[in-house]
Amino acid sequence: MNIKYVLKKRPFGIPEADIWERQTEPIPQISEGEVLIKHHYISLDPAMRGWMNEGKSYIEPVNLGDVMRAGTVGIVEASKHPNIKVGEFITGWGGVQNYTVTNGKGWHKIDAKLAPLPMYLGVLGMTGMTAYFGILEVGKISTGDIVLVSGAAGAVGSVVGQIAKLKGCTVIGIAGGQEKCRYLTETLGFDAALDYKSDSFVNDLKQACPKGIDVFFDNVGGEILDLALTKLRRHARVVICGAISQYNTKTRIKGPGNYLSLLVNRATMQGMVVFDFADKYLEAAQHMAGWIQSGQLKSEETIIEGIDNFHNSFLKLFSGDKQGKLLLKVV
Amino acid sequence: MNIKYVLKKRPFGIPEADIWERQTEPIPQISEGEVLIKHHYISLDPAMRGWMNEGKSYIEPVNLGDVMRAGTVGIVEASKHPNIKVGEFITGWGGVQNYTVTNGKGWHKIDAKLAPLPMYLGVLGMTGMTAYFGILEVGKISTGDIVLVSGAAGAVGSVVGQIAKLKGCTVIGIAGGQEKCRYLTETLGFDAALDYKSDSFVNDLKQACPKGIDVFFDNVGGEILDLALTKLRRHARVVICGAISQYNTKTRIKGPGNYLSLLVNRATMQGMVVFDFADKYLEAAQHMAGWIQSGQLKSEETIIEGIDNFHNSFLKLFSGDKQGKLLLKVV
Structure with missing residues (x-):
């Protein structure tokens, strides 16, 4: 089953829980050229608050009725895509839900052996x-x-x-x-x-x-x-x-x-x-990975388990009740 | 006689006339290495309001008891300076007064034939x-x-x-x-x-x-x-x-x-x-002069006569009751 959090109405002030609609659906099927991703971690970021507002910004707002936008890392569970295989780890804009079906555009593979998955949403994300x-x-x-x-x-x-x-x-x-x-x-x-x-x-x-x-x-x-x-x-x-x-x-x-x-x-x-710096992400990630490996750069995460803790966890960004990168573990 | 406007107290809000003390003195005498300048025009600028305030800024504030700082153009009336001759026109920080005695440091000569004097405080200043x-x-x-x-x-x-x-x-x-x-x-x-x-x-x-x-x-x-x-x-x-x-x-x-x-x-x-751009003033002035000569750059001044109109004229900067560069003609 896929649990997803859909933006039902736009918040005014601190978001209340009633702006979300929790929806469930069967795990989606894939068509030719698509993959099914099961998310392991969902990134919670202050910027998400901005995306909930209507109006022009640096990125389109989340439309009412859409799954809340969020960065994710997960594993490929099914694939009819020529270049993405089952068992590979992949990151992208999966949203606040357990599963995403995608043709792979805008997603990229990560190496789960090189660094822990949460790091790909944090210091390497x-x-x-x-x-x-x-x-x-x-x-x-x-x-x-x-x-x-x-x-x-x-x-x-x-x-x-x-x-x-x-x-x-x-x-x-x-x-x-x-x-x-x-x-x-x-x-x-x-x-x-x-x-x-x-x-x-x-x-x-x-x-x-x-x-x-x-x-x-x-x-x-x-x-x-x-x-x-x-x-x-x-x-x-x-x-x-x-x-x-x-x-x-x-x-x-x-x-x-x-x-x-x-x-x-x-x-x-x-x-x-x-x-704006997308064309230099790779170069930056390589530097960052080097500094992590040499112990010069430390990464800290606050990880909260369970997709249904999404709303309360998100509010920790504003109360300050967390340290480092805030993540939701959903697997 | 030299009439000078001295900052007596610091303004709060729109400057009142009582922040100034009008002082008179005999025309000052020069010593070896000095010149006496008789000002023709005094520049009135919004920045002067900032210089009246106490405290750190990009330039020292005008001290209480000092002549109000202002840009001027004038003519050399007496000289015991090897390189500055009587009859030459010169611009610098003469202040709100009729005469300045200086050793020439921070002043520079201008060519009154190339452009009208007010322009040296305006578009060429x-x-x-x-x-x-x-x-x-x-x-x-x-x-x-x-x-x-x-x-x-x-x-x-x-x-x-x-x-x-x-x-x-x-x-x-x-x-x-x-x-x-x-x-x-x-x-x-x-x-x-x-x-x-x-x-x-x-x-x-x-x-x-x-x-x-x-x-x-x-x-x-x-x-x-x-x-x-x-x-x-x-x-x-x-x-x-x-x-x-x-x-x-x-x-x-x-x-x-x-x-x-x-x-x-x-x-x-x-x-x-x-x-900050002082080392490139010359280059800029040459460009500006060229544009003026070709008619591509127009210069407008609002010129008010009489040093005793200083205070009321200065307030025109804030009321907007003037156009282009505001100057006081004091000769």
Whole structure:
């Protein structure tokens, strides 16, 4: 049986469980040229919240009545495709469901022996690619730069900070809670980690970067972005990767009132969407795999079992009640 | 007699006349190596408002008790300098006063026969340089780009739009009032001009750029910046040159709530300060002079006579009650 979560209505604010319709159906049959994929893991990402909204964005919104879009890794269970064999592992946009039938377009095979499956949705997947191109190509870091990362214990932020360390930068992470902060400094090797929930946060940031920052990699938006703008050094780069603090807002998104710091400091604020770097994914994945193998890049996942935990798990992205990459195990 | 306007206290909101102390003194004497300059024109610029504030910016604030900083052009009236002769014309940071004594450092001679003096503070001065480097090097325009300019009838905006036209762009200007809009389309050759004071402005903008914009050159900030962000095309560039709508705010500056359009459209918002391009001023001035000579670049000034009109004239920058470059004639 295939269980699938279909978007029934568009959320306003924090998504309620009633936006989903849980549907079941027999395991679908394949036609000539198709394969049946049984998903093992489903990727849960902040970007999904954006896809639930109506209107123009960098990707089409999920239509009402469609299975919720999500990245997946799984195994080929049946094949009438010339180049994809039963037993092969494969990743693509499988959606929040147990099975997908596809002609293979937009999917690609992965080697389950080289790395654990969850990693193909995390550090070796879109998440890792976002971090890699965001900090290297948009952030344009070089040795000695002072790099500030928000959402630093998250899937993207934790990789961004580690890559910046690898490249010889001083890295300061912002995360929610002392436990995450300890993880950043003790396990991932960040130079400093600041708890934005602490009363002393504004002062902590001041202490942590007395010379200011060369790069701010922002996953969070809101007050943290606005504060970070006051720390820019000349020619600083602000990478706008996400704004998780604002995705569920019921009012207008809060703009950064300190944006004129861009003028004063001749700084740049640039948005990024990882899909633009698709032609270089392979090269990036090879670098990332090398760093993982040498122990220079650590990957952390929070894995929750059971497709029917989808909705509650998804909300952990916004409550912060998880660490690293958030995944649903559905096999 | 030298009349000078000294900053007595820092303004809050729109500057009141009582922030200035009008001082008089005998015409100053020069020592060996110095020259005495009698100013003919004083440049009035929105940036001056920023220099009146305390605190770190791209340039030191004007100290209380100092003559207000301003660009000037004038004539050398006395000289004990080996390389600067009486009767030569010279431009520099003379300030809001009739006379300056200097050793010549930071000043440079101009040829009063090649162009009218006011032009050396306008299109051939900092204003023109800001427009030139802002639209070409920060805006990175190329043929076919759709360029939106705010403050388009102002000193910088009017030059930005004309350069963009010269480079084969479609140019839409935003200005206050029908008269300025007509000037932009009929005299300066803009493709369209929109009156932000009109009730139909939001819709006018929609009509004027149905395909969106590749470059937004912003002199204004506030609501206009926020609206322009909704029109960005992919890889658009937003040049933050100024934010005149916000300079006199008594509350926090309004940040652009639509900044996530940078993410969706992989766009860049970049601040600029003209001083960074000083090593290329000469090259730019030569281009500008050529365009003026060929009639491809028009320069407009609003010239007000009398140094004691300084304060009221300065306020015209914020009321919009002027066109093109605003200058004070003091001789």
